[in-house]
Amino acid sequence: MGRTTTGTPSEAGARAEETLAHCRDLLRRNGGRCTQSRLQVVRALVEAGGHLPARVIHERILADGGSLEMSTVYRALERLTSIGIVHSLTTAAGENSYGLVAEPHHHLVCRDCGAVAELPAARVDAMLPEAVDLTGFEVDTVLLTGRCPRCRA
Numbered sequence: 001m002g003r004t005t006t007g008t009p010s011e012a013g014a015r016a017e018e019t020l021a022h023c024r025d026l027l028r029r030n031g032g033r034c035t036q037s038r039l040q041v042v043r044a045l046v047e048a049g050g051h052l053p054a055r056v057i058h059e060r061i062l063a064d065g066g067s068l069e070m071s072t073v074y075r076a077l078e079r080l081t082s083i084g085i086v087h088s089l090t091t092a093a094g095e096n097s098y099g100l101v102a103e104p105h106h107h108l109v110c111r112d113c114g115a116v117a118e119l120p121a122a123r124v125d126a127m128l129p130e131a132v133d134l135t136g137f138e139v140d141t142v143l144l145t146g147r148c149p150r151c152r153a
């Protein structure tokens, strides 16, 4: 504990269970097995409450007593991405940052360190019709850039 950024530990726990159940379901429907490594990756992302680079996911799994190889983490992320449980964002730091698709969100990316924060889609989407009217773009994602609290400090 202590690194959950959203909700109380019990809320995070309930969310983790829900997301894991969803993950099992999707993997099964896509003919994949819900392996321990895939579940550990999903759990690390649920607990983070946002995007993480693969190496940080790996670090957190090890800190939780897991013993996955980095290559296993990459394979799990690839599989989870291909079936739409996880998506990735390439940051200015040149690193892929992975997040769960389950909760619709847009992204805020730190231009210095590449940290990614998620913006709940509901609020942001409310302004999209106007943006579409103004520009004629078909919008699929909103990306804001700036400096994260750590880099601002």
Ligand SMILES: [Zn+2]
Binding pocket: 051, 087, 089, 099, 100, 105, 106, 107, 118
């Ligand atoms: Zn995302």
Ligand SMILES: [Zn+2]
Binding pocket: 110, 111, 112, 113, 114, 115, 147, 148, 149, 150, 151, 152
């Ligand atoms: Zn930063």
